[in-house]
Amino acid sequence: MPSQVAGLSTAEADGDDLVVVARRSPLRAMGMVVVVALAALLVYTLVTNPRFEWAVVARYFTAEAVFEGVLLTLQLTALAMIGGIVLGVILAVMRLSKSVLLSRCAWTYIWFFRGTPLMIQLIFWFNLSALFPGTGVNALITPYVAALLGLTLNEAAYLAEIVRGGLLGVDRGQTEAAQALGIGRGRILLGVVLPQAMRVIVPPTANQTVAMLKNTSLVSVLGVADLLHSAQIIYSRTFQTIPLLIVASLWYLVITTVLGVGQHYVEKYYGRGSDPLAGQEAA
Amino acid sequence: MNAEPMVRASGVRKSFGRTEVLKGVDLDVARGEVCCLLGPSGSGKSTLLRCVNHLEKVDAGRIWVDGELVGYRQSGRTLHELSEREIGRQRADIGMVFQRFNLFPHMTAVENVMYAQCTVRREPRAKARERAEELLARVGLAEKAGSYPATLSGGQQQRVAIARALAMQPKLMLFDEPTSALDPELVGEVLDTMRALAADGMTMIVVTHEIGFAREVADSVLFLDGGVIVERGAPKAVLVAPEHPRTRAFLEKVL
Ligand SMILES: Nc1ncnc2c1ncn2[C@@H]1O[C@H](COP(=O)(O)OP(=O)(O)O)[C@@H](O)[C@H]1O
Ligand SMILES: [Mg+2]
Numbered sequence: 225m226p227s228q229v230a231g232l233s234t235a236e237a238d239g240d241d242l243v244v245v246a247r248r249s250p251l252r253a254m255g256m257v258v259v260v261a262l263a264a265l266l267v268y269t270l271v272t273n274p275r276f277e278w279a280v281v282a283r284y285f286t287a288e289a290v291f292e293g294v295l296l297t298l299q300l301t302a303l304a305m306i307g308g309i310v311l312g313v314i315l316a317v318m319r320l321s322k323s324v325l326l327s328r329c330a331w332t333y334i335w336f337f338r339g340t341p342l343m344i345q346l347i348f349w350f351n352l353s354a355l356f357p358g359t360g361v362n363a364l365i366t367p368y369v370a371a372l373l374g375l376t377l378n379e380a381a382y383l384a385e386i387v388r389g390g391l392l393g394v395d396r397g398q399t400e401a402a403q404a405l406g407i408g409r410g411r412i413l414l415g416v417v418l419p420q421a422m423r424v425i426v427p428p429t430a431n432q433t434v435a436m437l438k439n440t441s442l443v444s445v446l447g448v449a450d451l452l453h454s455a456q457i458i459y460s461r462t463f464q465t466i467p468l469l470i471v472a473s474l475w476y477l478v479i480t481t482v483l484g485v486g487q488h489y490v491e492k493y494y495g496r497g498s499d500p501l502a503g504q505e506a507a
Numbered sequence: 508m509n510a511e512p513m514v515r516a517s518g519v520r521k522s523f524g525r526t527e528v529l530k531g532v533d534l535d536v537a538r539g540e541v542c543c544l545l546g547p548s549g550s551g552k553s554t555l556l557r558c559v560n561h562l563e564k565v566d567a568g569r570i571w572v573d574g575e576l577v578g579y580r581q582s583g584r585t586l587h588e589l590s591e592r593e594i595g596r597q598r599a600d601i602g603m604v605f606q607r608f609n610l611f612p613h614m615t616a617v618e619n620v621m622y623a624q625c626t627v628r629r630e631p632r633a634k635a636r637e638r639a640e641e642l643l644a645r646v647g648l649a650e651k652a653g654s655y656p657a658t659l660s661g662g663q664q665q666r667v668a669i670a671r672a673l674a675m676q677p678k679l680m681l682f683d684e685p686t687s688a689l690d691p692e693l694v695g696e697v698l699d700t701m702r703a704l705a706a707d708g709m710t711m712i713v714v715t716h717e718i719g720f721a722r723e724v725a726d727s728v729l730f731l732d733g734g735v736i737v738e739r740g741a742p743k744a745v746l747v748a749p750e751h752p753r754t755r756a757f758l759e760k761v762l
Contacts, residue, residue, distance in 0.1 A: 407595065
């Protein structure tokens with residue numbers, strides 16, 4: 225906007241046609257050179273070293289066994305996260321409840337499942353029938369069930385704390401306003417408090433989902449044919465260890481990338497109303 | 508006209524920990540009456556208001572709204588606390604407006620006004636929306652229906668909050684310092700809305716420091732201090748010629 229300030233000539237007041245030059249740091253230029261050199265070296269090795277066996281990677285990337293492993297990994301991740309979120313919300317509400325009994329129960333659960341290694345928990349569920357021999361437990365706890373149970377129960381403990389933090393961050397006035405309207409407690413939680421807490425809950429939960437995706441690889445110890453285990457089965461036969469680990473890694477990267485895109489949209493959805501500009505668009 | 512008061516409180520006591528905030532408050536508010544509650548900060552005005560819709564439980568005494576005991580069922584000499592659902596039903600008939608608006612930030616203005624109609628009254632969405640738009644028009648915000656609270660001024664937010672309370676067709680409206688969080692130039696629009704509501708015959712208990720509003724709109728003025736009502740009467744009497752020295756001292760400060 226051309227300035228009309230009295231007492232200044234237009235040339236002095238008008239900054240429109242001035243050119244801004246940012247300071248350049250010589251260190252930054254040097255850093256750039258180093259990074260580019262290292263990257264070139266890496267690419268060179270990847271391309272020229274025949275032991276990476278890229279042809280093998282390409283062949284197995286879409287192999288049926290690998291594909292089934294991908295599906296199983298996705299399924300385990302999705303189910304364990306959904307179960308973990310539901311249980312986590314319940315645990316968080318219990319911890320915040322006025323009832324000492326409920327809050328202590330939730331605290332103990334979280335203490336136990338966060339305090340022991342996931343690997344032990346998985347093997348424990350797998351061997352549950354050893355505790356109850358001769359009952360139906362053995363038939364019930366298949367490797368898949370043990371895997372899902374272990375991942376879900378463990379995840380719930382972490383998510384409970386994330387959800388609790390989110391719920392605590394919502395202004396008490398929100399609950400009071402809803403109570404004053406006669407809205408019931410469950411409705412207040414699900415319709416008023418939780419949606420506002422989601423803004424705080426979603427980013428760490430997305431983090432947890434990525435961690436979960438990779439934690440599912442632990443279930444290979446139970447013999448469940450997830451992505452990693454499928455790759456392992458193949459390379460134990462063909463000894464093409466490195467290429468198959470690359471195949472698995474590439475798939476994990478693809479999935480985390482897609483998850484990242486999904487996170488962006490979920491965050492945008494739960495941020496509605498909190499960003500004045502976003503709100504105006506909606507109006 | 509029903510002669511029974513809309514609100515009756517008798518011997519209401521309330522403590523937080525060891526401090527007794529309300530030390531035996533009696534109150535009668537007739538149907539259609541506008542009652543302004545004045546008093547220094549910390550005197551228990553909000554607490555009294557919150558007892559009326561059971562956001563706070565009284566320690567002793569009883570409160571009736573429209574002849575119905577709030578929060579309890581009396582059988583003989585014992586009071587049984589009502590279930591969550593029954594208390595919700597009672598609260599739905601009592602509108603409350605807060606100092607800090609407390610609109611639901613993740614819902615647009617019209618969704619704020621619709622929400623309790625849909626969840627508590629189980630109105631179909633179309634009907635709730637129609638009603639909500641009508642109410643927003645009534646508080647002068649028809650064109651802001653689709654706006655999120657964060658995009659509205661304080662005065663506009665408070666008017667949406669009033670519309671939200673009115674959507675439940677309350678018998679009684681409680682206002683807890685509805686203009687205290689507003690910039691001075693926005694106070695007028697909210698007071699105008701409340702004035703119109705009073706003119707429509709709504710029974711209102713208003714905690715406020717707006718002495719002008721009290722003088723002009725109130726049918727009765729109560730002055731609360733130290734947990735008891737030290738003075739009550741017509742606004743002319745209490746505001747112009749207060750009898751109690753503490754009322755006088757308070758009025759000198761706020762005027
Ligand atoms: N939930 C609470 N817990 C503890 N003390 C409270 C609570 N609510 C109010 N009080 C105390 O009760 C007194 C009266 O509060 P309030 O009713 O908000 O006064 P007013 O609205 O007249 O300013 C104050 O001293 C306040 O600190
Ligand atoms: Mg107050």
